[in-house]
Amino acid sequence: MSIARFSPFELLLLKSRSQVDTATLLLLAWVLVHRQHVSEGQRRRRLAQVTAQFRHGHELGPVMGIAHSQDLQAIQLAAEVVRKECSKERSLSIIHQAITVATDDGEISLANHYILRFLADLLNVTPATLSTLFQELTGKPLLPPEDPSRDTYWQQHDPEYHARQAQEAQAAERQAKEAQAKAEQRQQAKTDKQQQKQQEKQRQQEQARNAKARAQREKEQRHREKAQQEKARREQAQQERASRERWQQEQARQEESRRQQRQRSSSPPPPDRKTRALAVLGLTPGASRTDVRQAYRRMAQLHHPDRFYSESDHQVALASARFQRIKSAYDYLMQTY
Known part of the structure; x- marks a missing residue:
């Protein structure tokens, strides 16, 4: 399978010495990228410190890149790997590490509250256990996160929230008016073009009718040509079958003749038969077995009856007789060598 089918994180898992460590590494990097007021270098150094004992065997840069891209499919895959492979002790260790990297500066971001x-839910760690671990590690209770969907959140964290809301409302109103004006212009342009479109449609329909008529005529012509070609192919095939059948019959007669001759006479061939067989193949006495084989192939190609299927029956019969003499000479010589 081509590696182009795998995502960057899947490739990391395939190359990792420990898929659980690689998956945990991505989850901790996910926590780190949501730390506020922390540089990228600090994030990488902190991740390296926390995961110094991991056995993943690859660089941290690609993992941080995936975490920054907010690749939810990769994070989901990492979560599935961790949930499938981690024991209870390992799960508590991962939660411990996540709390540590989320609260190094004493504050926890809103995103990390939810992460x-x-x-904890992924690793079957109860909310009570999570709160206890958080209290032990930070000395502060884990309070419920604020709801960013409420106006009070933004009034507290962003004093310019209402002013920005008013500006956005005014901008939305202007955009709505502009959109309405553009819609009216488009409607007017549409009305102006209706007659032109109708005329164009009629012209296209006429062209389509003409094209359809031409296509029908061309189809009929192709059909006639195809029928003629098919008829010619059938006739040629019949001729080829007839030629093959004649050649096979001739071969059968010759084979039967040879069989009867062998039955009638068991005396050894005359002393000069080998010389005559070599002469049939165009060879002289002293030719090697390889020479005999090569000469037979050459003569068989030249005198095979199939090469004369388009000639008269007499020509085909002569070719069959020549080929049989070549075949008999070859068979005899292959037995004597």
Whole structure:
């Protein structure tokens, strides 16, 4: 299978010495990229510290890149690998590491609030256990995260929220008016072009009718030509079958004649038969077995009856007789060598 079918994270898993460590590495990197007020270099150094004992065997850069891209399919795959392979002790260790990298500066981002709860649920760690671990590691309770869908959240964290909302509303109103004006212009243009479109449609219909008529005539012509070609092929095939049948019959008669001759006489061939057989193949005494085989192939190609199927029956019969003499000479010589 081509590697182009795999995603970057799937390729990392395939090359990893420990798929569980690679999956855990991505989940911890996912937590780190949601840390606020932290540089990329600090994130990578912190990830290297936390995962120093991991056995994944690859660089951290590609993992951080996948985490930054928010590739949810890769994160989901990592979660499935971790959930399938981790024991209870390993699950608690992963939660411990996630809390550590999420709260190094004493604060936890809103995104990491939800990520920690997602990881705990994934690894079958109860909310109570998660809160206890968080309290032990940070000295602070894990409070419920604020809801960013409420106006009060943005009023507290973004004082310019309402001003921005008003500006966005005004911009939306202007866009709606502009869209309405453009729609009216498009409608007017559509009305102006209706007659032109109708005329164009009529012209195209006429062209389609003409094209259909031409196509029908061409189809009929092709059909006639195909029928003629098929008839010619059938006639040629019949001729070829008749030629093959005549050749086979001749071969059968000659084989029967040879069989009867062998039955009538068991005396050894005359002393000079080998010389005559070599002469039939165009060879002189002293030719090797390889020479006999090559000469037979050459003569068989030249005098095979199939090469004369288009000639008269007499020509085909002569070709069959020549080929039989060549075949008999070859068979005899192959027995004597």
